[in-house]
Structures are given as C-alpha cells and as structure tokens.
Amino acid sequence: MNTDGLMEMSFYSATARRRASQLVDPGTFSELLAPNDRLVSPHLPELGEAVSFDDGVVTGVGRIGARPVFLISQEGRFIGGAVGEIHGAKMVGIFRLALQAYETILDREGRVPEERRPAILISFDTGGVRLHEANAGLLAHAEIMDMIQETKGKIPVISLIGSKVGCFGGMGFVAAATDVIVMSSLGRLGLTGPEVIEQEIGKEEFDASDKSLISRTTGGRHRYIMQDCNVLVDDTIRAFRRAVEEILALPYEEICHYRRIGTYPLVQEQMALVQQAAELMPGDSMDVWRCYGNDEPELLPEWELSEFLCAVRRRPKEVP
Amino acid sequence: MALNHLEFSYDGVAGASIPADWSHSGVVGSGDMEVLLTRKAQGGKVVVKVCTPVCGFDQVWDKVLAHFVAESGCGDLVIEINDNNATPFIVSLRLQQALSEARGGDLQ
Amino acid sequence: MQRRQWDTLHQDRMQRLAAAEQAVGPGKIVAARDTVKLLEAVIQPGDKVNLEGCNQKQADFLAEKLCRVDPKKVYGLHFVQSSITLDSHIRLFEKGIAEKIDFSYSGAKAGALAEGVRSGKIKLGDIHTYLELFGRYFIDLIPRVALVAAYAADREGNLYTGANTEDTPVIVEAAKFKQGIVIAQVNQIVEHLPRVDIPADWVDFVVESPRPFYLEPLFTRDPALITESQILRAMMAIKGIYAEYGVQTVNHGIGFDTAAIELLLPTYGESLGLKGKICSSFALNPHPTLIPAIESGWVENICCFGGELGMEEYVAARPDVFWIGPDGSPRSNRTYAQVAGHYAVDMFVGGTLQIDADGNSSTATADRIAGFGGAPNMGCDPRGRRHASDAWLKCGAETGSTAETLGETPRGRRLVVQLQETFREKMKPGFVDRLDAWELRDAAGLALPPVMIYGDDVTHIVTEVGIAYLHKCRDLEERRAAIRAVAGYTEIGMRADPRQTKDLRRRGIVKMPADLEIDPAKAKRSLLAAQTIRDLVAWSGGLYHPPGKFKNW
Numbered sequence: 014m015n016t017d018g019l020m021e022m023s024f025y026s027a028t029a030r031r032r033a034s035q036l037v038d039p040g041t042f043s044e045l046l047a048p049n050d051r052l053v054s055p056h057l058p059e060l061g062e063a064v065s066f067d068d069g070v071v072t073g074v075g076r077i078g079a080r081p082v083f084l085i086s087q088e089g090r091f092i093g094g095a096v097g098e099i100h101g102a103k104m105v106g107i108f109r110l111a112l113q114a115y116e117t118i119l120d121r122e123g124r125v126p127e128e129r130r131p132a133i134l135i136s137f138d139t140g141g142v143r144l145h146e147a148n149a150g151l152l153a154h155a156e157i158m159d160m161i162q163e164t165k166g167k168i169p170v171i172s173l174i175g176s177k178v179g180c181f182g183g184m185g186f187v188a189a190a191t192d193v194i195v196m197s198s199l200g201r202l203g204l205t206g207p208e209v210i211e212q213e214i215g216k217e218e219f220d221a222s223d224k225s226l227i228s229r230t231t232g233g234r235h236r237y238i239m240q241d242c243n244v245l246v247d248d249t250i251r252a253f254r255r256a257v258e259e260i261l262a263l264p265y266e267e268i269c270h271y272r273r274i275g276t277y278p279l280v281q282e283q284m285a286l287v288q289q290a291a292e293l294m295p296g297d298s299m300d301v302w303r304c305y306g307n308d309e310p311e312l313l314p315e316w317e318l319s320e321f322l323c324a325v326r327r328r329p330k331e332v333p
Numbered sequence: 334m335a336l337n338h339l340e341f342s343y344d345g346v347a348g349a350s351i352p353a354d355w356s357h358s359g360v361v362g363s364g365d366m367e368v369l370l371t372r373k374a375q376g377g378k379v380v381v382k383v384c385t386p387v388c389g390f391d392q393v394w395d396k397v398l399a400h401f402v403a404e405s406g407c408g409d410l411v412i413e414i415n416d417n418n419a420t421p422f423i424v425s426l427r428l429q430q431a432l433s434e435a436r437g438g439d440l441q
Numbered sequence: 442m443q444r445r446q447w448d449t450l451h452q453d454r455m456q457r458l459a460a461a462e463q464a465v466g467p468g469k470i471v472a473a474r475d476t477v478k479l480l481e482a483v484i485q486p487g488d489k490v491n492l493e494g495c496n497q498k499q500a501d502f503l504a505e506k507l508c509r510v511d512p513k514k515v516y517g518l519h520f521v522q523s524s525i526t527l528d529s530h531i532r533l534f535e536k537g538i539a540e541k542i543d544f545s546y547s548g549a550k551a552g553a554l555a556e557g558v559r560s561g562k563i564k565l566g567d568i569h570t571y572l573e574l575f576g577r578y579f580i581d582l583i584p585r586v587a588l589v590a591a592y593a594a595d596r597e598g599n600l601y602t603g604a605n606t607e608d609t610p611v612i613v614e615a616a617k618f619k620q621g622i623v624i625a626q627v628n629q630i631v632e633h634l635p636r637v638d639i640p641a642d643w644v645d646f647v648v649e650s651p652r653p654f655y656l657e658p659l660f661t662r663d664p665a666l667i668t669e670s671q672i673l674r675a676m677m678a679i680k681g682i683y684a685e686y687g688v689q690t691v692n693h694g695i696g697f698d699t700a701a702i703e704l705l706l707p708t709y710g711e712s713l714g715l716k717g718k719i720c721s722s723f724a725l726n727p728h729p730t731l732i733p734a735i736e737s738g739w740v741e742n743i744c745c746f747g748g749e750l751g752m753e754e755y756v757a758a759r760p761d762v763f764w765i766g767p768d769g770s771p772r773s774n775r776t777y778a779q780v781a782g783h784y785a786v787d788m789f790v791g792g793t794l795q796i797d798a799d800g801n802s803s804t805a806t807a808d809r810i811a812g813f814g815g816a817p818n819m820g821c822d823p824r825g826r827r828h829a830s831d832a833w834l835k836c837g838a839e840t841g842s843t844a845e846t847l848g849e850t851p852r853g854r855r856l857v858v859q860l861q862e863t864f865r866e867k868m869k870p871g872f873v874d875r876l877d878a879w880e881l882r883d884a885a886g887l888a889l890p891p892v893m894i895y896g897d898d899v900t901h902i903v904t905e906v907g908i909a910y911l912h913k914c915r916d917l918e919e920r921r922a923a924i925r926a927v928a929g930y931t932e933i934g935m936r937a938d939p940r941q942t943k944d945l946r947r948r949g950i951v952k953m954p955a956d957l958e959i960d961p962a963k964a965k966r967s968l969l970a971a972q973t974i975r976d977l978v979a980w981s982g983g984l985y986h987p988p989g990k991f992k993n994w
Contacts, residue, residue, distance in 0.1 A: 028360055048355075048369050049371070063418075064336065064415055065361040066367060090362030090363075091361050198994060199994075223989040223990055224992055225994065227993075228993055232994070392935075396930055418867055420862070421929060422670050422864070422905045422929070423670070426961070
C-alpha cells in the first residue's frame with residue numbers, strides 16, 4: 014500500500030481511524046478497544062439512536078522513532094464527535110496508559126530519556142458533551158482535565174485540530190489545557206459553538222450560517238494570530254505529522270513553553286487580553302487583526318498558508 | 334424507541350471469506366453506516382446482523398443484502414452493520430467497499 | 442347615447458398621484474421615512490399589487506414598509522407577484538393588508554403559506570410558472586401598483602437594475618402601460634447611472650433604501666456536499682443522454698445532481714472526448730459550479746434568468762459567454778431567458794422530490810406550497826416549437842407513441858430529464874404510488890394536484906440503478922415497467938418483473954450502468970473539477986466572490 018499518497022490526504026476529510034494510524038510511524042499503530050471489541054454506548058439504544066462499535070473515538074498506541082505515542086482520535090461524523098460515557102472512558106484510559114508507560118520507564122531506568130519520553134496526541138473532532146448521556150459525558154470531561162494535570166512535568170500532550178466539527182464545548186477547555194495546539198486553517202476552536210450562540214443570543218449577535226464569520230472568529234488563522242494556536246499547518250495529514258515530529262524533537266522543558274495558560278504570568282497575560290477587548294470593542298475579528306498591525310486584515314483569509322505565515326502579525330506575547 | 338436488531342442468513346461460497354480474522358470499515362455518520370466483517374467457517378453461510386434506528390424496511394434490507402452476497406461471491410462471514418439511515422445505494426456501496434478493503438484492495 | 446369616458450384608469454392614476462403629493466410633497470424622490478405615507482396614499486383597498494420578489498432579488502424594504510400601513514386604510518390587497526418568500530410577505534396577510542395571492546414560487550415560506558391558506562388568512566389564487574404569471578399580468582392580473590427594486594436611480598428616476606434585472610422590466614411594463622403606479626426602492630441615488638435599465642418616465646417614485654435589497658444566492662451549490670450517488674447519476678446522464686443525443690443547448694435545474702454534471706464536464710466529459718460536442722449553450726443562472734467548464738472552454742453562451750450573488754465580477758469578465766451591457770456590467774431578464782428556456786434549448790435536466798408510477802413528478806408536500814418557478818416551462822415539450830436540431834429530431838424520431846397519436850408526420854421532441862435518487866435522506870422514497878401533491882390539492886383546495894412535470898413530458902429518468910428512456914415506450918403500461926426497472930428498492934421498484942426489465946434492456950429502453958460501460962465504483966468525488974467553494978474561486982482566478990454563507994475561510 015502506498016502510504017505516501019495517503020499522507021498527502023486532507024486531514025479535514027480523513028476519518029478518525031485514518032488520522033490516528035497516519036500520525037505515527039507506518040505500521041506501528043495498534044488500536045486499543047477496536048471495533049471488534051464492540052464497546053458500544055449503553056445509553057443510545059435506549060433512546061433509539063444509532064450506535065458505533067468504537068463509540069466515536071479511536072484510541073491506540075504507536076511509535077514515532079523510539080518514542081511511544083498514545084493517540085486519541087475523535088470521529089465528528091458520529092453524533093458530532095460528542096463525548097459520552099464509553100467515548101470519555103476510552104480517552105481517560107489512554108492518559109492512564111501513557112502515564113503508566115512513563116512511570117515504567119522511570120522505575121526501570123531511573124530517568125526518562127528525551128527520545129523515549131511518551132507523548133499523547135489528541136485529534137479533536139467534537140462539539141463536547143454528548144447530550145444523550147450528559148452526566149457521564151461531563152464526568153469524563155472532569156476526569157480528563159484531572160489526567161491532563163497528572164501529565165504535567167511528565168509527558169507532553171499535543172492537540173491537533175483540523176477536522177470537520179472542530180473542537181467546541183467542554184473539549185475546548187480540554188484543548189486549552191494541553192501543552193501545544195496545532196491547527197490547520199480549516200480547524201475551529203471555541204467554547205460555545207456558533208449554533209448555540211445564535212440560538213441563545215440571536216442571529217444579530219452571531220449568524221451561524223455565515224461560514225466566513227465562523228472561520229474569522231474560531232478558525233485556525235484567528236487562533237494563530239491570537240496565540241491560542243501555537244503551530245498552523247496545511248490541511249494534510251503529512252503537515253500535522255511533521256509538526257508533531259518537530260515539536261517532539263524539542264526537549265520537554267521547551268515544549269512546556271508553548272502553554273498558553275497554567276502560570277500566574279500567563280493568567281495575567283490573559284487578563285490583559287480581556288481588558289484590551291473591552292477597550293477595543295471589536296465589531297469583527299478583523300478589527301483585532303488590524304490592531305496587531307495587519308493593515309489589510311481582509312486579505313489574511315485569502316492568502317495561501319505560506320504567504321499568510323510570512324506576512325501575518327500576531328498578538329505580541331508578554332510572556333516569552 | 335429502542336434500536337432494531339435484524340438478522341439475516343444467506344448461502345454464500347464456502348471458503349470465500351476474508352484473509353484476516355476481522356475487518357472494519359465505514360463511519361456511522363448521518364445517512365451512513367459501519368461494517369464489521371468477521372471470518373467464520375460455517376459451510377459458506379453469510380450471517381448479517383443489522384442494528385438500525387429505522388423501522389419497517391426489513392424486506393429492503395433482505396433484498397439488498399441477498400443481492401450483495403450473490404454478486405460479491407463471498408462466504409463464511411459474519412457481517413455486522415451499525416446503520417444510521419443509510420439508503421440502499423449507500424448500503425450496497427459500503428458493503429462492496431468493506432469487502433474490498435478486507436481483501437487488501439485500495440483504501441479510498 | 443351617453444358618451445363613454447375612455448380614460449378612467451388615467452383619471453384614477455392622477456388622483457393617486459395627487460394624494461401622494463399631498464402626503465409626501467412634490468417630486469419623484471421620496472425620503473425613506475415617508476415611505477409608509479406614500480404607500481397609504483397610492484394604494485387603495487382591494488388593489489392588485491406587485492411586490493417585486495423572485496427567487497433571487499427582493500423589494501424587501503418596500504415589503505416591510507407596506508406591513509406598517511394602517512390596515513384600516515389599506516386592506517384586502519391582491520398580490521400578483523413571482524414569489525412569496527419573505528417574513529414580511531406572510532405578515533401582510535396576517536395583518537389583513539393583503540388577502541389574496543397569485544404567485545409562482547415560495548421557497549422558504551412554503552410551509553407558512555400552506556398554514557396561511559389552511560387558516561383562511563391567505564386566499565390562494567393560482568400557482569403559476571413564471572411565464573404564465575407574466576402573461577396574466579397583461580390579461581387578467583394587471584397590477585395597479587408595482588413596488589420594485591433596483592441597484593441605483595438617478596435624480597430623474599432612471600433605474601439601474603444591473604445583473605439582477607430579472608422581473609423588473611415585465612412588472613414595470615405591465616403596471617405602467619395600463620396607467621398604474623410604479624415605486625422603486627434603490628440601494629443608492631447617484632448623479633450618473635452606469636446605464637439605464639428602466640427609463641425614468643416609467644417610474645413614479647424612488648425611495649433610497651437604508652440598506653441594499655435582499656439577494657438570495659439560491660443557485661450556489663457547495664461542491665463539498667456532492668455525494669457519490671449524485672456523481673454516479675451525473676456520469677450516467679453525461680454518457681447515456683448528453684453524449685447519446687449530442688445535446689448542445691441545455692437548461693439545468695437548481696440541485697446538486699446538475700451541479701455534479703457541471704463539475705464533471707471538464708473531467709469525465711473531457712475523458713469521453715465530448716468537448717465541443719455537448720453543452721455549448723445554456724439558458725441558466727450564473728451557477729458558480731459552471732466556472733470550471735467555462736474556464737476549460739466548454740461553454741460558448743449562457744443566457745441568465747437572474748444574477749447570482751458573488752458572480753457579478755466573474756460574469757462581467759467573460760463577456761463572450763455572458764450577456765453584458767454597454768457599460769460592461771451584466772444584465773439578466775427573466776422573461777427573455779424563460780422564453781429561451783422554453784423554445785430555444787433542446788434539453789431540461791433537473792431533480793425532483795417524488796415521481797409516481799406514471800412518471801409525474803412534484804416537489805410539493807401536503808404541508809408546503811412550494812410553487813413551480815420556471816421549471817415546468819423548461820421541463821416540458823414546447824408544442825409550439827418548429828425549428829429543428831439534431832438532438833430534438835433524434836428524440837422525436839425515437840418517440841414510441843407517435844404512430845398512435847400523429848401518424849406518419851415527423852416531429853421533434855425536447856429531452857426532459859429527471860435525475861432521481863431512489864431513496865432520499867431518512868429513507869424517504871423517491872418513487873411513490875401517489876404524489877403528496879394530491880394531499881396538497883385537497884388541503885389547499887386546488888383544482889389540480891400541483892404536478893411540476895407531467896409524466897408524458899418526461900423523456901428520461903436517471904437513478905443510480907439506471908436510465909429509463911421513457912419516450913421510447915409505446916404506451917403507458919410500458920412506461921410504467923420502465924420506471925419500475927430503475928426505481929430500485931422502493932415499493933414501486935420491487936414490483937419490477939425481472940423478465941420484463943431484461944426485455945426493456947435488450948430494446949434499449951432501460952440502460953443499467955453496465956450497459957453504459959460505467960463502473961459505479963469509479964463514481965468518486967475526486968472526479969469533480971472542483972471539490973470545494975475555494976476550488977471554484979481558484980478556477981475563477983479570484984473573480985468569484987462567494988457570500989460568507991458559503992465561504993469557510
């Protein structure tokens with residue numbers, strides 16, 4: 014099988030399973046709790062809703078070089094990638110396994126060599142909690158947040174966002190808490206999703222049918238300008254894979270510098286941003302882009318990614 | 334409101350199963366379905382289990398599945414389908430794709 | 442003998458103009474804030490009023506102002522207009538300002554219209570095709586007042602309607618030359634217009650609207666949403682019909698099936714060597730999905746019913762293909778384009794919601810009065826046509842019932858092609874024993890079930906199962922068998938007799954993908970010349986500017 018061709022494939026349109034298997038070295042991906050384990054949601058059948066053998070998330074382990082890489086890959090096409098009980102438990106399970114792998118190496122060798130430090134990749138494609146099993150879904154979110162705290166100082170967690178649904182709801186918080194966020198221009202990251210904003214506040218506040226507006230306020234380019242996204246890549250599995258490799262090649266301490274929250278100075282920086290928004294009162298993201306020195310903000314979405322990366326002026330970071 | 338579980342059985346070709354123990358393909362998106370193929374020596378028989386939220390199309394499933402088994406010449410298989418409103422065209426297409434992927438064909 | 446007074450209409454008109462002058466002062470240009478007063482002055486209870494709105498542009502500002510008139514002064518109006526598609530259109534009936542509607546198309550308000558008819562708030566006149574309704578504007582539905590929309594006016598009241606000229610000329614002519622009143626809302630008043638689309642002396646009042654008129658990008662189809670099933674039907678249609686008959690002049694419907702065909706011309710069509718042999722001229726809106734075929738040199742001419750939002754610059758930059766004014770900007774004219782679509786194209790291709798066992802099709806459901814638009818004028822055999830073309834002659838020669846009905850005299854026939862999925866989403870069958878249109882007839886008290894395209898006009902039905910060449914059938918029973926043969930696993934399809942289907946295939950009345958040497962597994966999205974809206978922008982060299990609704994960047 015020609016994996017080269019597959020790597021050029023759009024990350025955006027790739028299935029969760031394709032993304033998971035292509036993000037690690039060829040032939041190294043082992044799926045855990047695969048479809049033939051038939052671990053379907055116990056709640057959806059009660060509601061007469063279709064089930065899936067993987068409950069909408071692919072979990073597994075592979076290698077990049079000598080490094081064990083633990084993967085979570087969500088499938089937005091199944092109930093919008095929403096997190097239910099099984100889905101959430103599978104995610105938590107991957108964090109546990111990754112931490113166990115870290116502890117095992119530490120116990121056995123007394124230290125964890127950089128090139129073999131385990132890593133976690135989360136390919137998000139989700140609107141957050143699955144409303145059909147909301148209690149279990151919310152609980153899973155809390156558990157995952159706990160697990161992310163457990164990883165601090167031990168293993169890097171990298172978010173990859175460039176699939177159809179994007180990353181919204183509670184999972185938006187989860188992504189924010191990870192060490193690094195990699196997005197493509199087609200990636201969408203936010204808390205309250207566009208439809209919910211429109212439903213709650215009205216079409217004048219946010220027209221959820223305006224795809225361009227959604228892109229300008231939640232898309233990869235906006236998140237990159239705002240420094241919410243660390244690395245912006247093309248929409249190919251290869252580009253995401255290369256970004257992951259480059260990040261993981263850095264010493265762990267350096268990877269931690271990508272974090273956008275989690276220290277007092279970073280909190281202060283976020284507070285300053287809130288203040289700035291209150292003063293600027295932007296009517297559109299383009300007002301913010303202009304404020305950071307992008308004189309023709311309307312051109313930013315139109316450019317090819319390489320041109321964009323050369324020309325764009327990002328929000329100045331106060332904490333280097 | 335519960336999901337419907339349908340089961341069908343057809344005479345297939347003995348020995349015409351898939352190389353691996355099992356193979357999976359497809360996504361349970363809206364209007365779509367997933368297929369889990371499992372190899373099972375059972376005298377050529379093909380057993381199909383369908384789990385679907387849609388009622389009242391048992392006869393359509395039977396015809397589509399019978400046609401697939403006859404046309405594809407498969408056998409000694411258990412086919413499990415999780416469906417979410419796939420049309421007969423999509424069902425036929427996904428079954429063909431599942432079998433071709435299981436037999437090491439092109440991944441599309 | 443008492444002498445008859447011959448100018449009562451004129452006298453009436455003068456009285457209305459005098460009332461207007463009293464209400465808002467002299468002059469053609471009326472301030473936006475005086476619009477309600479103006480409308481109350483010139484419109485009288487029971488008037489036939491044309492409130493311009495088609496499936497694209499809308500005189501929405503005037504519609505909203507009309508909602509604000511005093512229903513004690515202005516009531517019981519009879520609307521004669523192409524479309525009823527805005528919230529304000531429905532509100533006019535709820536308030537009693539309007540009472541009756543004769544229309545053609547309702548789109549997004551189809552449900553509200555049906556509800557209004559059921560509750561008795563809306564009296565339904567007739568549901569028309571565009572041309573039919575335009576015809577009645579000059580016979581028995583003559584508008585007393587026309588409220589129209591234009592891009593710009595000058596101080597004299599000349600109007601520039603530009604790429605979205607659409608219905609304006611026919612409405613203004615019908616009102617004005619029977620001594621009616623014409624009021625235009627314009628996006629802006631300028632010193633010099635790029636060109637004059639409607640002369641000033643046909644316009645009584647001009648109101649500068651505080652915001653541009655609403656424009657619906659109804660003909661934009663996102664290639665990202667085209668399915669493999671649509672691609673398969675498109676491949677079958679191209680090979681089994683376009684190529685088979687060498688059809689050069691075409692009208693396409695609005696759906697994703699025809700968008701798939703447009704996007705397959707430069708790829709699949711090219712691979713079959715069809716460039717130059719098919720699809721060189723269209724009666725068609727500026728579909729963004731046609732850009733790759735235009736850019737690849739397939740298309741010589743496109744005559745547009747209306748303009749499409751975002752396509753203006755592209756259209757203006759391709760003056761050999763589109764119709765462009767002396768000022769360099771596009772124009773459209775629905776009347777002429779509909780005439781072209783009726784008489785001058787050899788084939789109509791479109792999708793539908795339901796087809797019955799006899800081949801009649803409809804997009805109506807019991808709780809939606811959707812109307813017809815222009816489709817029936819193109820989805821029929823124009824019996825008045827006398828000029829010949831190869832495709833028309835071939836289709837006529839193949840017609841199986843000619844001997845029974847006409848005898849020996851040769852006659853051509855338009856190809857009327859329906860693309861149909863055997864099951865739509867949620868397993869709704871595309872083939873049914875009885876159209877929902879019958880239920881709508883009863884619910885809305887119509888004289889006839891609103892059939893979009895009659896079975897005896899349809900020449901070809903294309904499903905993912907195969908193509909039925911219905912016109913080749915000798916009688917209704919044979920047509921029914923051909924329909925059953927391509928109706929798949931629907932109840933109608935399951936009644937097909939395999940032996941009969943085999944015989945129809947042998948006689949070329951039914952062709953399956955295998956008969957056309959098409960492998961359904963090859964029907965992949967990668968065949969589309971553009972797979973996203975962004976691809977279309979790239980094909981256009983940046984001249985196409987998709988509206989935000991369609992632009993995911």
